[in-house]
Amino acid sequence: xxxxxxxxxxxxxxxxxxxxxxxxxxxxxxxxxxxxxxxxxxxxxxxxxxxxxxxxxxxxxxxxxxxxxxxxxxxxxxxxxxxxxxxxxxxxxxxxxxxxxxxxxxxxxxxxxxxxxxxxxxxxxxxxxxxxxxxxxxxxxxxxxxxxxxxxxxxxxxxxxxxxxxxxxxxxxxxxxxxxxxxxxxxxxxxxxxxxxxxxxxxxxxxxxxxxxxxxxxxxxxxxxxxxxxxxxxxxxxxxxxxxxxxxxxxxxxxxxxxxxxxxxxxxxxxxxxxxxxxxxxxxxxxxxxxxxxxxxxxxxxxxxxxxxxxxxxxxxxxxxxxxxxxxxxxxxxxxxxxxxxxxxxxxxxxxxxxxxxxxxxxxxxxxxxxxxxxxxxxxxxxxxxxxxxxxxxxxxxxxxxxxxxxxxxxxxxxxxxxxxxxxxxxxxxxxxxxxxxxxxxxxxxxxxxxxxxxxxxxxxxxxxxxxxxxxxxxxxxxxxxxxxxxxxxxxxxxxxxxxxxxxxxxxxx
Amino acid sequence: xxxxxxxxxxxxxxxxxxxxxxxxxxxxxxxxxxxxxxxxxxxxxxxxxxxxxxxxxxxxxxxxxxxxxxxxxxxxxxxxxxxxxxxxxxxxxxxxxxxxxxxxxxxxxxxxxxxxxxxxxxxxxxxxxxxxxxxxxxxxxxxxxxxxxxxxxxxxxxxxxxxxxxxxxxxxxxxxxxxxxxxxxxxxxxxxxxxxxxxxxxxxxxxxxxxxxxxxxxxxxxxxxxxxxxxxxxxxxxxxxxxxxxxxxxxxxxxxxxxxxxxxxxxxxxxxxxxxxxxxxxxxxxxxxxxxxxxxxxxxxxxxxxxxxxxxxxxxxxxxxxxxxxxxxxxxxxxxxxxxxxxxxxxxxxxxxxxxxxxxxxxxxxxxxxxxxxxxxxx
Numbered sequence: 089x090x091x092x093x094x095x096x097x098x099x100x101x102x103x104x105x106x107x108x109x110x111x112x113x114x115x116x117x118x119x120x121x122x123x124x125x126x127x128x129x130x131x132x133x134x135x136x137x138x139x140x141x142x143x144x145x146x147x148x149x150x151x152x153x154x155x156x157x158x159x160x161x162x163x164x165x166x167x168x169x170x171x172x173x174x175x176x177x178x179x180x181x182x183x184x185x186x187x188x189x190x191x192x193x194x195x196x197x198x199x200x201x202x203x204x205x206x207x208x209x210x211x212x213x214x215x216x217x218x219x220x221x222x223x224x225x226x227x228x229x230x231x232x233x234x235x236x237x238x239x240x241x242x243x244x245x246x247x248x249x250x251x252x253x254x255x256x257x258x259x260x261x262x263x264x265x266x267x268x269x270x271x272x273x274x275x276x277x278x279x280x281x282x283x284x285x286x287x288x289x290x291x292x293x294x295x296x297x298x299x300x301x302x303x304x305x306x307x308x309x310x311x312x313x314x315x316x317x318x319x320x321x322x323x324x325x326x327x328x329x330x331x332x333x334x335x336x337x338x339x340x341x342x343x344x345x346x347x348x349x350x351x352x353x354x355x356x357x358x359x360x361x362x363x364x365x366x367x368x369x370x371x372x373x374x375x376x377x378x379x380x381x382x383x384x385x386x387x388x389x390x391x392x393x394x395x396x397x398x399x400x401x402x403x404x405x406x407x408x409x410x411x412x413x414x415x416x417x418x419x420x421x422x423x424x425x426x427x428x429x430x431x432x433x434x435x436x437x438x439x440x441x442x443x444x445x446x447x448x449x450x451x452x453x454x455x456x457x458x459x460x461x462x463x464x465x466x467x468x469x470x471x472x473x474x475x476x477x478x479x480x481x482x483x484x485x486x487x488x489x490x491x492x493x494x495x496x497x498x499x500x501x502x503x504x505x506x507x508x509x510x511x512x513x514x515x516x517x518x519x520x521x522x523x524x525x526x527x528x529x530x531x532x533x534x535x536x537x538x539x540x541x542x543x544x545x546x547x548x549x550x551x552x553x554x555x556x557x558x559x560x561x562x563x564x565x566x567x568x569x570x571x572x573x574x575x576x577x578x579x580x581x582x583x584x585x586x587x588x589x590x591x592x593x594x595x596x597x598x
Numbered sequence: 599x600x601x602x603x604x605x606x607x608x609x610x611x612x613x614x615x616x617x618x619x620x621x622x623x624x625x626x627x628x629x630x631x632x633x634x635x636x637x638x639x640x641x642x643x644x645x646x647x648x649x650x651x652x653x654x655x656x657x658x659x660x661x662x663x664x665x666x667x668x669x670x671x672x673x674x675x676x677x678x679x680x681x682x683x684x685x686x687x688x689x690x691x692x693x694x695x696x697x698x699x700x701x702x703x704x705x706x707x708x709x710x711x712x713x714x715x716x717x718x719x720x721x722x723x724x725x726x727x728x729x730x731x732x733x734x735x736x737x738x739x740x741x742x743x744x745x746x747x748x749x750x751x752x753x754x755x756x757x758x759x760x761x762x763x764x765x766x767x768x769x770x771x772x773x774x775x776x777x778x779x780x781x782x783x784x785x786x787x788x789x790x791x792x793x794x795x796x797x798x799x800x801x802x803x804x805x806x807x808x809x810x811x812x813x814x815x816x817x818x819x820x821x822x823x824x825x826x827x828x829x830x831x832x833x834x835x836x837x838x839x840x841x842x843x844x845x846x847x848x849x850x851x852x853x854x855x856x857x858x859x860x861x862x863x864x865x866x867x868x869x870x871x872x873x874x875x876x877x878x879x880x881x882x883x884x885x886x887x888x889x890x891x892x893x894x895x896x897x898x899x900x901x902x903x904x905x906x907x908x909x910x911x912x913x914x915x916x917x918x919x920x921x922x923x924x925x926x927x928x929x930x931x932x933x934x935x936x937x938x939x940x941x942x943x944x945x946x947x948x949x950x951x952x953x954x955x956x957x958x959x960x961x962x963x964x965x966x967x968x969x970x971x972x973x974x975x976x977x
Contacts, residue, residue: 395842419845428843436843439836446829451844453829462825 171243648920653797669890725864
């Protein structure tokens with residue numbers, strides 16, 4: 089049998105006393121697609137960072153093609169034929185595709201020779217793998233899916249035989265993701281080895297040959313994909329049985345709580361991000377906004393929540409206008425019963441260096457129960473935080489711990505607890521489960537359904553199509569700043585996917 | 599898991615690391631002393647003797663420290679809001695104007711204990727005003743506060759020269775300074791406190807504003823960690839986006855914080871003007887505004903760190919004067935070099951020794967590190 093493309097033996101890595109990788113043994117056969125799946129913080133990224141030379145393992149050995157290899161820096165990894173496509177692209181946006189590809193591999197002091205060599209090589213790679221992309225296009229003008237292709241080409245140009253992809257589909261439409269999978273299969277057929285890191289079980293099932301599940305720094309199981317099920321993988325990831333489907337009853341929509349009319353928002357460069365959007369959200373329903381990241385959903389909810397200014401349009405909360413084009417203030421909206429779980433909990437929803445209890449009142453710090461005149465009522469603040477920790481099962485249950493030291497799921501629970509416990513009439517939720525582990529997702533979804541059943545109006549924005557479909561009573565699809573369609577919760581993924589990709593509703597129906 | 603290093607125990611973080619940094623700064627400074635051909639050991643002895651060897655020395659050390667506490671607190675308050683106020687020098691300078699106006703107006707009207715609070719208000723108000731203008735420019739126009747506060751230092755200097763050679767100078771005087779205040783505008787000296795501890799001194803510049811400085815250190819602690827305003831300041835300082843989300847008005851918080859910072863810097867003027875010289879002179883700030891930056895950096899923007907850091911710099915000022923007196927090869931600039939090294943090692947290279955210290959501690963007592971880690975890992 090040919091030696092494995094990658095074999096890791098006894099890899100250990102600690103950060104201080106946090107054991108991020110513990111005795112990892114893994115063997116990835118040549119010419120296969122190998123999935124690595126696990127919750128956030130399970131150690132997937134650490135393991136791949138060791139393989140790619142960002143970190144050094146404390147102990148353990150790496151074998152590439154059967155040869156023991158010492159990988160100290162990414163350059164060593166590249167020399168060993170390992171390429172990596174990062175979750176956040178590492179491209180120079182105002183360079184052309186070609187310039188990006190030769191960056192760091194120019195070959196000589198003068199660029200011309202390198203460029204023409206790269207051009208012919210690129211042509212060959214395109215032919216071999218169906219990776220078409222215009223070499224002279226400027227990267228920032230390319231769609232996200234194409235930018236990712238440039239990343240793949242970059243790795244292949246450097247002679248990568250082993251390609252690591254870290255959460256590659258987070259920014260793609262379903263169609264783009266399918267195309268990516270086709271490319272991956274083609275790479276496999278050419279004898280390349282692909283390592284796919286993801287938390288999406290569906291992708292693992294769709295494209296991998298083998299899958300390794302990580303939990304708490306160890307590999308808990310490696311399975312042949314064909315011989316396992318989504319349920320088994322989910323259980324292995326979490327360590328207990330999980331409910332993947334959301335149980336919910338029929339919605340009971342009542343009065344309109346939030347009404348958006350002809351809302352138009354431009355960003356700081358003057359580009360229209362939200363274009364003439366109108367919709368209502370009623371009490372007792374969840375309205376989901378589906379769309380590929382960057383199509384205006386973020387701007388939409390930020391505007392409604394008073395963080396961003398609109399150019400024109402009106403938003404009514406409980407029949408009274410919100411001054412979205414002028415002086416709307418998040419603090420004032422909170423008093424009026426509009427709660428907001430922001431998409432970016434690290435920079436917006438939380439102040440990570442704060443103690444947990446300080447974040448548990450962020451935005452509600454005007455509440456007299458937290459204050460003694462101008463002074464903070466520390467006892468009341470901590471008591472309130474402890475109560476929320478208990479109720480939302482936030483772990484560790486320590487309200488004095490720095491927020492940055494909580495896991496993603498627990499951080500999100502801190503935000504949710506804060507926003508839900510003030511009994512808002514309208515809840516705006518952005519990416520409620522981004523970077524959140526499976527166990528916490530289940531809890532968060534239940535809480536959102538409970539809000540709905542409690543007669544609240546919920547506006548949900550998520551790039552996870554599955555999440556929008558399973559939670560929403562109505563689905564609005566956003567593309568390029570416009571609402572391009574409304575569907576019921578039973579809309580198929582394909583139908584929504586076409587809408588998300590900007591294919592006109594009429595064409596989609598045909 | 600995103601932090602590459604585990605947390606150090608608090609005693610190492612706040613105690614050991616600053617001491618190591620300081621030690622390295624002094625070691626490098628010692629090399630410089632060696633280069634100019636003097637004995638580092640003798641210089642160090644002189645430095646410490648000069649600063650703490652006599653009652654008078656201690657008095658001067660604490661007198662300098664008083665100014666540095668005020669300016670250090672001023673920089674720290676702005677730091678907590680994510681603002682870098684390097685205009686402490688100018689704010690303190692014009693703060694002197696507030697002190698002088700009160701003292702010149704009321705020195706033969708009220709007793710000192712009425713004049714003192716009035717002068718506090720006067721110095722704080724003018725210092726705050728001087729910081730408010732750059733703050734408004736930052737909040738409304740986006741003019742960077744580092745640039746504008748520096749420029750305001752120069753404007754302050756020019757303004758004070760104009761006032762001290764013109765309107766504030768008594769007629770027929772040759773010196774660019776105000777008249778000497780009457781005794782009722784002098785702050786009580788604290789020499790008697792030092793004498794309680796057995797030191798014998800004829801005169802000391804150390805005065806009541808030292809106590810005010812310590813009180814302000816406590817006030818700043820309460821403000822930052824125990825008031826709603828302080829909470830908003832810290833929120834904005836860590837994350838302007840989160841502050842906006844929380845409904846904290848950006849313009850308001852910048853202006854209010856800078857005014858508080860300017861007020862603290864302005865109060866520094868009480869120490870030399872009302873406490874020691876009893877008149878407003880040219881350049882009485884003598885760099886205390888800039889030393890405040892080093893003090894705030896070294897004290898980690900926490901009052902409990904700022905007070906000892908200020909005393910350390912007071913020691914450098916006082917002991918440095920002593921060195922240059924005895925060792926002519928070493929000028930006062932040497933002290934500036936040492937200050938620079940302290941800033942370099944305590945501020946810019948703060949994390950240089952952290953990884954190795956962590957490794958050392960982890961191998962020495964895995965338990966003490968482990969306790970922190972379980973907290974982190976528990977999620």
